[in-house]
Amino acid sequence: MVNGRNVERRTVLKAAGATAATLGLAATTGCGGDGGTSADGTVTIRYAWWGAEDRAQRINKTIALFEKKYPKIKVKTDFQPYLDFWKKFNTQASGGNPPDVFQNAIGFLRKYDAKNVLLDLSEQAKAGNLRMEGFRAGLEKFGEIDGKLLGVPVGSNSMALVIDKPVYTRAGVKPEQGWTWDDFEAGMKKIRDKTGRAGDSGMYGTMYLYDLYLRQNGKAFFTEDGLGFTEADLTDWWTRARKGVEEGLYSDPKKVAQIKPKSALAAELSAGEYTWDNFTVRYTSEGKSEYGLAPIPTTDGKKTGQYLGSLMLSASKRTQHPKEVAQFIDFMVHDPEVAKIMGYDRGVPATQAQFDAYKPTDPVNQAIAAYEESLVKAGVLEPITPHPNGADICESAFLRIAEEMGLGKRSVAEAVKQFFNESKTALGT
């Protein structure tokens, strides 16, 4: 650059070229916004879900099947673990680039409806691209909010008490449909005294179980726009929990936290754990014992407060291919082959056709099927209570604060106050 105009000009040009190239590159990678339609009319839709490797393999198989039947539709998938999934989804959705179709759950319906993210699928159902018949136990109503169809259930599950069978047998505790909370507590004392193990791993933090307890007493965790219980209710629930921890009826919360991500039940810290019935599979692979499903204790000997929960598929309001997305969802919930591939991975299949198509042969999945059928037979199932916008934040606050209370980091009174404070902020009430 020292002498000669030509050299100088060349440097300027080079620099300009380099800059243009960099910016140009950024531009081409930055926006590939063609809406996912290629020249030959093939449409690409993006499908995001949460889960792990095993589910990924199953889902890839179902997609291969789908693409074979619908050669004009390509599906691109993306998955993360549960918490990471929602962080990514949130960021994508706020940036106006959410996946076309994605896995969803009840706690997020109102939240994303309020933020204008979810597509009302009823138009597509009317147009015949999505069949809403053939669902089990009224599940087709599950994703309906304010007359809008915001999600289609793929599978159903219900809260259950998963137990370590040999421990229960040794203690001589026999859980039966209709047993009460007093029976349950007496059973846990028996287990502690006869086997030296805590009866439960700390149910006081499980929002969905507390919801059942509230429903048994004519209340609910959520109303449409807020909390359906009082500070006194929660004080009561957590005071009993605290006592249970101190008496050794619930396992030591510190130990439970330490062994995470392993479950306390599989780690032999407790004889039982309240969870979703389709999670039972996990215990069998994690632990050495034999696990079974027991019914939820009741207040009056009849009502368990249970309902079928579910994973859903929802679509983005901004999708350029609502028809193809609807066809995809329709295929995923109705096609019998899909059920054979997925098994009970996302709960018991939501449609009768899929339910009939897959009959489990292994004892764990058979137990899940039997459990759900027993619920239908016992007639305990009720409609679900709505979850307001902000419910997901309340749920994680409930779990966290209950843990702190169990660990003795907070008194019951402080914990209750903190939970109500955080919920007020989250629910905007």
Add this chain to the structure above:
Amino acid sequence: MGTTVTHAPAMEGLSQDSEPRHGPVKPARPAALKRRRRRENLAGYLFMSPWIAGFLLLTAGPMVASLYFAFTDYNLFDAPKWIGLDNFSEMFGDPRWRHSVQVTLWYVVVGTPLKLLAALGVALLLAQSRRGQAFYRAAFYAPSLIGASVSVAIVWKAIFSDDAVVDRTQKIFGINVGGWTGDPDMIIYSLVALTVWQFGAPMVIFLAGLKQVPRELYEAAEVDGAGKMRRFWNITLPMISPVLFFNVLLETIHSFQIFSSAYIVGGGAGSNACGPADGSMVYTCYLYVQGFENSRMGLASAMAWLLLIAVALVTAVLFWSQKRWVHYEEGAR
């Protein structure tokens, strides 16, 4: 420099271009030179433009935006709503926020001096020449090279979790507290241990500082009968105090910004992202939770700006304090 450059005749042709400012040629062709200078500047700016664009788009822009968001209620989806100082007053009333401040301060106050002590101690050992010196230096520096990465945090979590190496070793000695990462009271110690273990960078700087201390000072002190400790306190420490100051400053700022190790070691250990019962919930961790889990970007921005102000204040205090304990050689300042 600063005096007028007189040109040797032989250099005439070259120096006209390279040093136009001082040359007698300047008044002769001002227009042409201006044009040339402008063109040179243009080339410079063009070469810099990717960086400038990056800075404006990725640093300056977001910072201005974040300053604005700090005074709004912004959930990513709806337009930001101006709420003035509400975010700040909410923070001070939030026990979880106060807890995160406590955890961070504890981490800074305990972790930073320990790390610097380790760095200085090892630097003193390695400053003496001995066999295999290069190997030891490399070996001690290695952890901080890989230390910033997420993988080390994952390894750390594996080492300190339940029934892992640390837990089993403790049990041999009859100490049965279980894994540190799942223990709300212990998890922060594992983070301190992680930062202390990564003492390589300050150690290298200490080493350089130690090499600068003139040998003859020690020789003179030795002749006067000063012992090892005495020589350390009265010669080494004052002589390396500028380096010490630099390290204290850098490591303190660094400690305030701890995030990835806390987030990864604490993640999944309890029921939330920041350790059991918020045991490893440092400030940036809570900021992340508010921003990305609770979708409260306005509040998170306010938290970020408050952290910036706090770090600036601490830095200012450190600079102010250096008059009292940092010794610069005459004129070196």
